[in-house]
Amino acid sequence: MNHIPVSKPYFWGDELSNVTEAITTGWISSNGKFIDEFEQKFAEAVEAKYAVSLNNGTSALHLACDLIGLKRGDEVIVPDFSMIAPIFALEYMGCIPVPVDVDDTWNINPELIEQAITEKTKAILVVHNYGHPSDMHKISAIAKKHGLKIIEDAAEAIGARQNDIQVGSWGDVTCYSLYANKIITTGEGGMLTTNDEHLYQLAKSKRNMSFGPDQENRFLHEKVGYNFRLTNIQAAIGCAQVHNLEASINHKISIANEYSSILKDVPGITLPPSAQNVKNVYWVYGILIEETFGLSKNKLQEVLLHAGIETRSFFAPVHQQPFLKHVSFNPSKYHKSVKLARQGLYLPSYIGLSSESIMKVADTIAQVQLKI
Incomplete structure (x- = not known):
């Protein structure tokens, strides 16, 4: 009672036995049974078809921008009130953030989005702030009307819902953080989800350096890739965490x-x-x-x-x-x-x-x- 920290991680019990198994079997890097298990369980938990584990939430946002084809000079509408990672991801891609003020839910105000759209606008990057979902019904309708892509940043809002529809259900891709202060954690880590099989396969390839499909062609890289992989040790923690989401x-x-x-x-x-x-x-x-x-x-x-x-x-x-x-x-x-x-x-x-x-x-x- 002498000191109350603002945050600290919580462990349910199976994290240690899972990590011990990963270490004793030698699967400590980016391959191993816990990677596949964690991705599958996470996708089920957030009601998505596919999940790709990553080294952190910022990498998930960076990869999401790449996956939907954002280019240098493209404008992307964002909430003016936001953690900085989504804005950094746009900066990495050379995109221009177009901030829009928030509403009484502390999320982007849908009523202000259309007046911010120009011929250079390519996407809306929605951040669900502090656990409260943005108004995705209105935002998705605007995106559809103007032919815009949607990235959802659900790092702070895993499991949040609007009209019983879970966040992550509207975007082309959705990004999550698994940092130590999040609702579930792997210490460091992130996840990207999508219902698009093509984007899923592309994400799996790009997070792993875009290696070739077989041993003969492994070091022939068709696309630019990243070293964004989560480790099996982290996924071992994640399996225990997502079970208790x-x-x-x-x-x-x-x-x-x-x-x-x-x-x-x-x-x-x-x-x-x-x-x-x-x-x-x-x-x-x-x-x-x-x-x-x-x-x-x-x-x-x-x-x-x-x-x-x-x-x-x-x-x-x-x-x-x-x-x-x-x-x-x-x-x-x-x-x-x-x-x-x-x-x-x-x-x-x-x-x-x-x-x-x-x-x-x-x-x-x-x-x-x-x-x-």
């Missing part, structure tokens, strides 16, 4: 419900969104510190840290990123993403967090408000 999601939702029940009556705090007909999996429990709280977000974080409670600030808006100075943005278009960055923080919400710790965090926030 639903339990992990239920833990996250339970933690969010406990926080909300305590914080809902604290003035000046906006709780995380939950739109109708969605399943928010609450990768993190994020709140906004409004002016009426009486203390700034940064000051509140200092108070919490002094009490042994770690927090994290929300993402910085895409249009404010220093490495994108070569792209022209109109700052007046991004009021909501700027507000999220200025006022947002997320609280400890890792799987295994005790009710006692949740109470300490929430009570510390409430007591701060009372002392103002």
